[in-house]
Amino acid sequence: MEIVDGTVIAMHGPLVRVQVGDDTLVVAARRRLNWEGGTPSAARLVVGDGVAVEMQGEDGVIVAVHARRNSLLRKAPTKNRAQILAANVDQALLVFAALEPEPKPGLLDRFLVACHLAGIEAVITINKIDQGLEKVNRWLPVYEELGYRVLRVSARTGWGLGVVKRLLVDRTTLFCGPSGAGKSSLLNAVYPGFRLKVGSLSESTGKGRHTTSMAELMPLPYGGFVVDTPGLKEFGVWEISTEELEAAFPEITGRAEECRFPNCTHQHEPECAIREAVESGEITGGRLKSFQKILEEALES
Ligand SMILES: Nc1nc2c(ncn2[C@@H]2O[C@H](COP(=O)(O)OP(=O)(O)OP(=O)(O)O)[C@@H](O)[C@H]2O)c(=O)[nH]1
């Protein structure tokens, strides 16, 4: 019996597509998997997992999952459990459109917190800049000042794609963002060989139509892997401590020391340095709102 190593590139219900060297196998997984990094709370295989496949002739079965280097989690919609978007990725391109579908900084804040928690580098990517930058430029510079890398690109005109390509070489990159932002379009633009399906926006709502239906890991011809994912409408942050949340909002945490009360919630207390900073424009109200909403959710669960 031979054991080979592979990487999960897609999940098809109970069947798993695994890349082993230059071959792609579709195999089942053993019911009792050996989770080498300890059994995670959501013990399911995900795209990006490194696995050991026991070969029986042409056929194989997954017997073990290697310890994950990292995993990007969110709260599963409507259920009180974690959902893993992908494992073992180096960076996440958080893709939003410049105008349509309307980019939501609150959703971006949640992606950024999740990447921070997972230890995955986040790259804010504004696509469709051919639609004009006026609107996003009202809030985007705040993120640049916080030290985030921000790309302004257009899959349609090709603007900025050279930078994207260089970022992708020899790394594993997750593309995530709302439906219709142009994740699949960007991937097709950096490598037309992907031939990914692209969908129009709904005329009535201006939102995407959830064209991509499952996460898929794909090799790039110049080295590296990308993961295209289905659009996410909402993003619940899964299990975060107050300390971790504070670390993800450094501009708020830094200022909170100047509040009169050490346990200030920045909502109604007098002499609150944070509310003063929001009033003077030094901290954006949106960031404070994101911080408070995520904190509230974390305390509830
Ligand atoms: N104007 C403009 N439209 C674009 C650009 N990139 C993508 N689009 C359009 O945006 C729509 C959605 O693109 P997709 O690539 O399917 O978006 P997606 O993020 O993969 O969406 P889901 O798979 O549903 O999550 C399509 O009609 C694209 O033609 C761009 O740079 N400029």
Ligand SMILES: [Mg+2]
């Ligand atoms: Mg897509």
Ligand SMILES: [Zn+2]
């Ligand atoms: Zn305060």
